[in-house]
Amino acid sequence: MGSYILRRVLQVIPVFFGATLLIYFMVFAMPGDPIAALFGDRVPNPALLEALRAQYHLDEPFVVQYFYYIMGVFQLDFGTSFSGQPVIEVLQRTFPVTLRLAVMAIALSFLLAIVIGLFSAIFKGKLFDQVSLIVSLIFVSVPVFVICFLAQYTFGVQLGWFSPTVGADNGWLGLTLPAITLGVGIYATSMRLTRSSTIETLGQDWVRTAYSKGLSRGRVVPVHVLRNSLIPMVTDTATTFGILMVGATVTEGIFNVPGVGNTLYQAILRHEAPTVVSFVTVFVIAYVFVNLLVDLLYGLLDPRIRYVK
Amino acid sequence: MKKKAGIALGVLTAGALALTGCAPDGGGSGGGTDTEFAIAYNADGGHAAWVDAVVNSVAGTLDITAIGEPYPDFAGLREEVTDRVIESAFRTGWQADYPGLYNFLGPLYATGAGSNDGDYSNPEFDDLIAAGAAETDLDAANELYQQAQEVLLADLPVIPLWYSNVVGGYSENVDNVEFDWHSVAVFDQITKADGSVVTANGSEPQNPLIPTNTNEVGGGKILDAIFAGLVKYDTDGSAVNDVAESITVDSPTQLTVKLRQGLTFSNGEEVTSDNFIKAWNYGALASNQQLSSYFFEDIEGYNAEEDSELTGLVEVDPYTFTITLNKPAADFAQRLGYSAYFPLPDVAFDDMAAFGENPIGNGPYKLAAEGAWQHDVQIDLSVNEAYDGPRTPQNSGLQIVFYADQVGAYNDLLANQLDVLDAIPDSAFGTYEEELGDRAVNQPAAIFQSFTIPERLEHFEGEEGILRRQAISMAIDRQQITDVIFQGTRTPASDFTSPVIDGWTDSLEGAEVLEYNPERAAELWAEANEISPWE
The missing domain is CATH 3.40.190.10 (Periplasmic binding protein-like II)
Structure with missing residues (x-):
């Protein structure tokens, strides 16, 4: 077990180099001169342009620029944005916000998925199952921004239950509306997974055995069925969590959430290599760890799964 | 007309469009043998709709192929403009730093000036601008700048389109809200x-x-x-x-x-x-x-x-x-x-x-x-x-x-x-006046928008170039585009500056070249074709 975890953690090293190199190259290869673009439609003095390029090492070849970046990272210096802020500070500021949003959205989606999925399986083919199918199909097929705008206009402007945007009020409570929107937008897939996996479990011999032992449904379903149906759900939730940590760019943009999605998008538009690369690298590493966590969770849910070597 | 980085550009364009939610645009064409008239723009700035409207107006009036050519972002477009390698017309604009006519003219059209992206040069214009700069009486200086503008109207180094308005509004909680010349409350x-x-x-x-x-x-x-x-x-x-x-x-x-x-x-x-x-x-x-x-x-x-x-x-x-x-x-x-x-x-x-x-x-x-x-x-x-x-x-x-x-x-x-x-989103242009009532604001701002046709482009130098620029300018129905695409949030241009600037006038000699006149446009285009056919 211990050596398995160690091996998985060591895998982060090549992933780190691969990801930073690739992302750095992609930002480097973007057409256009980010420094000239800082001046809008005006053409700045060439001497000033040169000086600014030199400051960000943009006048150097790709390999040298990458080398500077990596050397900085080893000294825990992730570079600075064009606005002069250390990238590490930007990360520290935006990441918790996105994390809160992701946790809330996932919790909501997980809860909805389990409850509705379980009942849909138990009442397979009945009215409840069919209605939940239609509702989930709607949420899956309507684009995220439509749901966002609709929620913002209805609950923010018309009913006034929430502030239409988040801004400074980005604590747990302030993120309620975007979290609900996000959670509702992603619950459908997990719900369908729970449903099909529960139906499969319900047909197992040991479920029939449990019932024939005289156990009530209230005992069989939560203890015997649910736990065994959770494995695909956990995988799916972890994957979604990974995706959400990268920042729900569209949702963050519409609700003006100062999270990573928004910041990363702006940085890409400005060709800010240090910001883009550092952000993406953190995402990649976080993603790797979430996946590790999921693999370990499998063992807890199903004792037959063991990582010996 | 296609660039070497064609593939990379195409991929990035698709990405940028997906991110900003813009409708894709038919700019990637170009297999035909006909000479195309293209206007390059940055796809990250919400320009696709009006560029399409302008090129359609030009294409319809002059019976030529005209297309919009999207660049994924501003930096990419700007680099080609600055390096003078861009092979088409391109969108340009200017927001004044201070409310003076000179700020709209000197930095953009004087020979060798920093932001003279089309490398325009006319000694007559340069002399008038220099004389204006040396004139301490503001009215007399403005008179000289207006004469300089008349030179520009004859040469059309850029094709003026419209002035951007400040489109804003305020809540029920505040009073005495006024927007200044610089579009800020x-x-x-x-x-x-x-x-x-x-x-x-x-x-x-x-x-x-x-x-x-x-x-x-x-x-x-x-x-x-x-x-x-x-x-x-x-x-x-x-x-x-x-x-x-x-x-x-x-x-x-x-x-x-x-x-x-x-x-x-x-x-x-x-x-x-x-x-x-x-x-x-x-x-x-x-x-x-x-x-x-x-x-x-x-x-x-x-x-x-x-x-x-x-x-x-x-x-x-x-x-x-x-x-x-x-x-x-x-x-x-x-x-x-x-x-x-x-x-x-x-x-x-x-x-x-x-x-x-x-x-x-x-x-x-x-x-x-x-x-x-x-x-x-x-x-x-x-x-x-x-x-x-x-x-x-x-x-x-x-x-x-x-x-x-x-x-x-x-x-x-x-x-x-x-x-x-101070910036109502485009998506609300159709409804904001109704939703805000007398709290809606829509007034001209010190922002001038245009597109530049550099003289170095084939068919756009010398006498032929002037005829073609005039024809293209008169082929654009500015009023209709500002009404339909911008829902009245732009004002058709009648000069190279802005109505909020002291000294502005809409009665410059030669300003009729900025009015929609399809017959005259077709005539001028035909005249240019006699010098050198458009093909």
Whole structure:
């Protein structure tokens, strides 16, 4: 077990180099001169342009620029944005916000998925199952921004239950509306997974055995069925969590959430290599760890799964 | 017409369009043998709709193939324009730094000027501009600039399209909201019944809050609130003394500035000549790499390549200094309200980076506290009691909220969560007047939009080029495009400047070339074809 975890953690090293190199190259290869673009439609003095390029090492070849970046990272210096802020500070500021949003959205989606999925399986083919199918199909097929705008206009402007945007009020409570929107937008897939996996479990011999032992449904379903149906759900939730940590760019943009999605998008538009690369690298590493966590969770849910070597 | 980076460009374009949610555009064509007329634009700026409308108008009227050519982002387009490798016409625009006609003309069309992207050159125009710059009487100078514009109307170095309007609104909680020539609300005069701070939209400043290093609206809006310059601009664009007691134009190359005595920064330091001279020298010094350093290039001693002192700035006494220019610029006094010319307190020079995070100014507002600038979120400003001047606030403070998406800002306005919005999103152009009623604002701003057809393009040089430019200009139905695409939030152009600028007129000789006239356009195009066929 211990050596398995160690091996998985060591895998982060090549992933780190691969990801930073690739992302750095992609930002480097973007057409256009980010420094000239800082001046809008005006053409700045060439001497000033040169000086600014030199400051960000943009006048150097790709390999040298990458080398500077990596050397900085080893000294825990992730570079600075064009606005002069250390990238590490930007990360520290935006990441918790996105994390809160992701946790809330996932919790909501997980809860909805389990409850509705379980009942849909138990009442397979009945009215409840069919209605939940239609509702989930709607949420899956309507684009995220439509749901966002609709929620913002209805609950923010018309009913006034929430502030239409988040801004400074980005604590747990302030993120309620975007979290609900996000959670509702992603619950459908997990719900369908729970449903099909529960139906499969319900047909197992040991479920029939449990019932024939005289156990009530209230005992069989939560203890015997649910736990065994959770494995695909956990995988799916972890994957979604990974995706959400990268920042729900569209949702963050519409609700003006100062999270990573928004910041990363702006940085890409400005060709800010240090910001883009550092952000993406953190995402990649976080993603790797979430996946590790999921693999370990499998063992807890199903004792037959063991990582010996 | 296709570039070498065609594939990469295509992929990135698709990505950029997906991210911004724009409809894809048929710009990727180009297999035909016909000569195409193309207008390049950046797809990240919301230009696709009007470019398509313009090229369709041109194509329909002149019976040629005309297309819009999207570039994924502004940086990519700008690089090709600057390097002079772009093989098509391209969109251009200009927002004035100060409300003067010269600012729209000199930097853009004078021979060799920095932003003369089309390499236009006409000695007659250059002479008129130089004469205007040397004329100390404003009306007489404007007369010369109008003559210079008539030269431009004959040559059409760019095809004027329209002036952008400021399209905004305000909440039910505030009164006395007026937008100035620069598309920003006049914050100091806003009143709010419940006495709370006024909230306004903004964007995260792209640079530390240092006046000479801020060249974009996000930071500019904040700096204008927390600093006071020698002059300030009224809503109609005229310059009114603020920190200055008087500014005397001694000659086209020499000004004398007298300051009002007893003014202080919010930390108690007195505002003296020295604060201006040191701040301007800091902004101009090459090694300081300030984005707005070019505002000092007309002052004697300026050197963009290496560090040198602005010898043209001389302190006479603590409240008087003289400015000597290295070339005639009679409108220099008019420029002095721009943020690059704000004074700095001595404490700024100790640690400019720290100062940029928590600036100390002499304006009507000040940072509410240390760390009032919450990055990517908002900045809180309170009234600066030390300020004494024409902009004394009528409210208890100002909160500028940074929005990533204007739709969110607009919904906040509708919910009365935001008091002032100066940028209604395109998506609400059809409904905002109904939803806001008399709280909606739509008035021309100091923004001129155009597209440039460089003379080096085939078929666009010499006599043939002039005929073709005139034909293209007259083939564009500006009125219809501003009505339909922009829902009346743009005003068709009748010159190269803006109606909010003092001296503007809509009756220039030759301005009929900017009116839609399909018959005349077709005739002119045919005439050009006799010189050299379009194929």
